Amino acid sequence: MLRKRLLLLILSLGGLAGCHKPSASPPPVKETVIAPGEIGSLLPDFSAKDLQGRDISSAAFRGKVVLIDFWATWCQPCKKEMPGYQKLLDRYGARGFTVVGFKFDTMRDTEDPAVFAKKIGVHYPLAVAADDLKHKFGGIEALPTTLLYDRQGILREKIVGFEYTEVIESELKPLL
Numbered sequence: 001m002l003r004k005r006l007l008l009l010i011l012s013l014g015g016l017a018g019c020h021k022p023s024a025s026p027p028p029v030k031e032t033v034i035a036p037g038e039i040g041s042l043l044p045d046f047s048a049k050d051l052q053g054r055d056i057s058s059a060a061f062r063g064k065v066v067l068i069d070f071w072a073t074w075c076q077p078c079k080k081e082m083p084g085y086q087k088l089l090d091r092y093g094a095r096g097f098t099v100v101g102f103k104f105d106t107m108r109d110t111e112d113p114a115v116f117a118k119k120i121g122v123h124y125p126l127a128v129a130a131d132d133l134k135h136k137f138g139g140i141e142a143l144p145t146t147l148l149y150d151r152q153g154i155l156r157e158k159i160v161g162f163e164y165t166e167v168i169e170s171e172l173k174p175l176l
Contacts (some may be wrong), residue, residue: 035140043068043153044136048102048127053113056100056125061153065097066173067168068147070129070140072104073116075164078144082122084165088172089124095176096151102129104143109173 034041043066047057069085071078082101089099103113105128110116116124134140137147141160148157148171157171 006115013132024079025075028119035138036136037147037155037158039138039155039158041138041155043149043155046133046136048130048133051103051117051128054125056127060161061098061100061149063096063151065092065172066149066153066170067099068149069101070134070137070139070143070145071097071101072111072143073111073113074105074107075104077141079116079120081146081162081165082117083120084168086122086124087165088169092172092176097172098174099124102124102133103127104129148172148175 003143012057036044041056045058046079047055047059067088069078069082069084071082073079084111085099089097101117101122101124103126113126113128117123129140144159144162146157146159146163146168147155148159148168149157156175159168
């Protein structure tokens with residue numbers, strides 16, 4: 001009987017001693033990383049020279065709503081979309097909206113890119129999209145590809161293929 005009581009006392013004290021141990025902290029919560037070019041990803045840091053040799057940098061777009069357009073001279077849907085983006089820039093540029101076009105160089109141009117842009121009435125910055133730049137935007141699957149970033153630099157819309165200006169405008173207006 002004495003042994004039972006002694007064993008019970010030891011077990012009780014051992015149990016109480018365990019109550020004073022600091023609790024193990026929960027495992028750290030892993031941050032979800034959103035792949036470049038996916039909705040919710042950040043506007044990547046980039047710098048390039050536009051077709052006139054001027055510097056273009058993502059740093060210049062901080063705090064602005066940014067439309068990035070991947071295009072090519074041989075892409076007929078691109079040719080149809082780009083003047084609409086210029087109209088949006090003309091309409092909303094004063095409200096903190098900007099547009100940058102990155103020309104694909106995977107196929108031979110059908111005409112000089114600067115002449116092409118002038119013919120279709122596009123005056124926003126245009127630069128050649130080198131492979132590393134395409135990679136920073138998550139890789140480009142098709143042309144045209146349009147990416148719309150909010151003022152915090154978060155990707156809110158990604159459109160692969162042609163889209164009407166009115167649709168882009170309806171997605172743009174709430175971000176201004």
